[in-house]
Amino acid sequence: MIRVTNRPLLVASEYLEPTLNFDWVPKGTFEISEYSIDNSVAVIPIYGLLTKRSERFFYTTNYDDIHLLVSKALYDDKVESILLDIDSPGGEVGGLFDLVDHIYKARDKKPIYAYANDSAFSAAYAIASACSKIFVNRTSGVGSIGVIATHTDISEADKKLGVKYTTIFAGEEKNDLTPHEPLSKNAKDKLQREVNRLYEMFLSTVARNRNLDIEKIRETQAATYHGENAIEIGLADEITCNPWEEIMKREKKMEGKDEIEKYRAEILEISKLCKLAHAEERLAEFIEQKFTADQVKEALLASMNAKEEISSHVYHKEMQKENPVIAAAKQRAGSVTLHP
Numbered sequence: 001m002i003r004v005t006n007r008p009l010l011v012a013s014e015y016l017e018p019t020l021n022f023d024w025v026p027k028g029t030f031e032i033s034e035y036s037i038d039n040s041v042a043v044i045p046i047y048g049l050l051t052k053r054s055e056r057f058f059y060t061t062n063y064d065d066i067h068l069l070v071s072k073a074l075y076d077d078k079v080e081s082i083l084l085d086i087d088s089p090g091g092e093v094g095g096l097f098d099l100v101d102h103i104y105k106a107r108d109k110k111p112i113y114a115y116a117n118d119s120a121f122s123a124a125y126a127i128a129s130a131c132s133k134i135f136v137n138r139t140s141g142v143g144s145i146g147v148i149a150t151h152t153d154i155s156e157a158d159k160k161l162g163v164k165y166t167t168i169f170a171g172e173e174k175n176d177l178t179p180h181e182p183l184s185k186n187a188k189d190k191l192q193r194e195v196n197r198l199y200e201m202f203l204s205t206v207a208r209n210r211n212l213d214i215e216k217i218r219e220t221q222a223a224t225y226h227g228e229n230a231i232e233i234g235l236a237d238e239i240t241c242n243p244w245e246e247i248m249k250r251e252k253k254m255e256g257k258d259e260i261e262k263y264r265a266e267i268l269e270i271s272k273l274c275k276l277a278h279a280e281e282r283l284a285e286f287i288e289q290k291f292t293a294d295q296v297k298e299a300l301l302a303s304m305n306a307k308e309e310i311s312s313h314v315y316h317k318e319m320q321k322e323n324p325v326i327a328a329a330k331q332r333a334g335s336v337t338l339h340p
Contacts, residue, residue, distance in 0.1 A: 008195050010123035010202065011049075011090040012144040012224060035069050040080040041247055042073040050091025050123050061088065063095040066127070067102055074109050081111040081247055084131060090122025090144065093198055097205060103130035104209055115243040116140040116236065121224060125235070126202060129209040134236045135243040138227045142235050145206055146222025147199045149191055151183045210234060269293040273300060 035042040049060045066084075073079045084103075103112060107130070114120065114128035115135045121144040128134050128142065136142060158165065158180055165180040176187035207214040212234050220233065230236035240246050270293055274283045277300040286296050 008093055008147045008149045008191075008198050009091065010093055010096065010126065010147060010198075012119075012121035033065070035073060035082075037078055038244055040078065041244060042069075042076065042079040042082045043244075044069050044073070044082065044084050046084055046086045046088055046124065046127065048088060050088055050096070050127075052092050052095035060091070063092075063099045067099050070103060070106055070112070074106055079110070081113065082106075083243060083247060084112065084114045084127065085117055086114055086120040086124050086128055087117050088121070088124035089119060090124050092123070093147075096123050096126060097201065100126050100130045100205055100209070103127065107132045111247075113243060113247055116142050116230075122146065126205060129206045129235075133238065135238055135240050135246065136227060136230050136236045137241050138239060140230065140236075141224050141226045142230045143220060143224045143233075144222050145202055145217055145220055147195045147202060149195050151177055151188075151191070152179045153182050154179045155181055266293055270296045273297060277304065279303065 035044045037043070044066065046061050046066060051060050051062045053062050053064055070082060073082045106112060111133075112131045113133050113135060114131040116128060116137075118137070118139055119141045120128040120134075121141060125142050125145060134142070165178075167175050167178060167180075169175045173186070173190070175181075176184065176190065203214050203217050206212070206217050210217075216234070220235075225233050225235055227239060231239065238246065267287060270286055270291065271283055273293065273296050274280050274286070279300060282300075286299070291299065
């Protein structure tokens with residue numbers, strides 16, 4: 001109980017009492033040591049109470065494991081994107097914000113998605129907020145952007161049991177938060193200051209991650225939101241019962257855009273070469289024959305050496321319905337299809 005009492009937690013309030021009363025079980029009841037790969041998507045499960053390291057709590061996931069698996073997936077050639085499959089009420093503060101910053105930076109290297117399946121509250125929402133996009137289903141819950149701490153005073157129970165504790169300590173605040181004495185005003189004020197500090201950190205982190213105004217997040221007052229309401233408030237992006245399918249659509253769309261950009265750059269280079277050689281009339285010929293920029297250089301040099309006569313042709317702007325470079329890029333992209 002030491003890790004969940006007398007200290008700030010990022011846990012949804014309705015889950016606090018079950019958290020405080022978790023039974024101890026053999027270590028390793030639930031550990032994630034590897035991610036699964038589904039159609040180039042690395043799926044990392046984040047279930048149960050969240051802790052900094054492996055604990056003896058029943059059904060927990062720890063931040064160290066998540067950090068390691070995200071890092072591993074980033075450098076896995078078989079992985080094109082990462083999905084965090086989340087069902088958690090939240091958990092400890094220690095280690096959380098370092099993990100969130102890691103995910104926030106990592107999403108620039110590979111797309112990272114979060115799926116609230118069915119809950120991503122408090123610390124779990126902090127993790128989800130760092131992702132490129134958050135999916136929810138119609139019953140998913142997100143939010144609970146707040147901090148809570150609980151002190152248990154068992155001094156009356158001690159009296160009934162006939163037990164009296166005498167604590168010898170040095171340092172005025174050393175015995176603060178002991179469960180065997182009522183909470184002093186000084187100890188309460190100190191704990192409240194720490195809760196407030198972490199709350200501001202939580203708010204600013206989510207504001208950065210979701211590109212939202214910090215005061216808009218503060219106005220939620222740590223409430224939870226479900227389904228469409230989560231999207232309306234800005235805490236989620238899209239409703240789906242199959243995030244894997246949505247991710248595949250996005251990956252295919254991005255591949256198509258990349259192909260067109262690649263061909264567009266090559267055609268621009270070919271166009272420049274033709275212009276330098278005063279051979280603009282050969283641009284269509286080179287595109288049709290799918291010449292590379294290097295092949296165009298060779299062809300133009302051969303023509304110059306053979307002293308071929310080069311003529312020019314000027315296209316009137318009013319005759320052009322579409323930028324010829326972009327049109328050619330689309331043509332060269334071939335079978336690439338973009339989905340809306």
